[in-house]
C-alpha cells in the first residue's frame with residue numbers, strides 16, 4: 057500500500073529562515089501540500105551580517121510558480137511579532153510555526169567576543185521565543201498548533217568552537233519541553249529536531265562527498281509528520297539526517313541513596329560513586345525524580361560509611 061500523502065490544505069505555515077537551506081525545503085514542501093506559507097528570511101550571511109529581500113522572494117516565486125500560496129517576510133526572527141502578523145494579515149490564521157532561522161559564530165571559547173555570544177543567543181533563543189510568543193495566543197484560541205524548533209547535535213553533545221551555538225541550541229530543548237507541557241491541553245504539540253544536512257552552514261566544515269549524502273530535503277518528511285494534524289507526538293527530541301531519524305530521551309541512573317543525616321558527606325558519596333554513575337538499571341524520566349518519596353526512605357537507611365579511608369579531608 058502506498059504511504060498516505062500528508063496534506064495541509066487551508067492551514068498556514070510560518071517557516072523562519074526559509075530563504076535557503078532547510079527552511080527553503082520546508083517552505084516548498086508545505087506550499088506544494090496545500091498550505092499557505094509565510095517565507096521569512098532576513099537575507100543576511102551565515103554569520104548574521106547584512107540583510108536583503110531576495111532570498112525570501114525567490115522561494116515565494118518558486119512556490120507560486122507551482123500553484124502554491126506564499127508570502128514573503130524579511131524581518132529578523134528577533135521581531136517575531138511582525139512575522140506572525142504577516143501570517144494573520146495575509147491568511148487570517150497560523151497553524152504551524154517552524155523555528156528554523158539560524159546563524160553561526162564559531163570560535164574557541166578563549167577567543168569569543170561578547171558579540172559572538174549575544175548574536176547567537178538573540179537569533180536562536182530570542183528569535184524562537186519571539187515567534188512562538190506571538191503565535192501562542194492564536195494556537196490557544198483555536199485549540200490547535202504545531203511548533204518545531206531546531207536544536208543541534210552541538211547542543212546535545214557539545215562541539216569544539218561552538219559554546220555559544222551549543223548553549224543556544226540546548227536552550228531550545230528546554231523551551232520545547234516546557235511549551236509541550238503548557239500547550240498539551242490546547243492541542244499545541246511542540247517538538248525539537250537536531251538535523252544534519254548540507255547547507256551553506258555546513259559546506260565550510262564538511263567534505264563534498266559527505267554533504268552529497270546529507271540532502272536537506274531528507275529532513276522534511278520528519279517535520280511533515282510532526283506538524284501534521286494526525287500527530288500526537290509532543291515534547292520530543294529527534295535527530296535526523298542522511299535518511300536516518302531517531303528519537304532521543306533522557307536517561308537517569310538508578311543512583312545511590314544515602315541516609316539524610318550528617319553521615320551524608322562528600323566522602324560517603326565517593327564510596328558510592330559507581331552507583332551514582334551506573335546506568336545498568338536506568339530509567340527514562342519525563343520529569344524530576346520524586347525527592348519527597350526518596351527522602352522518607354533515605355531517612356531510614358543506616359548511616360553511611362563516611363569514606364575516611366579515601367583520605368577526604370572534610371570529614
Ligand code: NAI
Nearest residue numbers: 073076077078098099132133156157158208252253255257
Ligand atoms: P542556512 O544558513 O542555509 O539557513 C538559515 C537561514 O536562516 C538563512 O537563509 C538565513 O538568512 C536565515 N536567517 C539567519 N538569521 C535570521 C534572522 N535573524 N531572521 C530571519 N532569518 C534569519 O542554514 P541551515 O543549515 O539550513 O540551518 C537551518 C537551521 O538548522 C538552523 O537553525 C541551524 O542552526 C540548524 N541546524 C543545521 C544543521 C545542518 O547540518 N545544516 C545542523 C544542526 C542545526
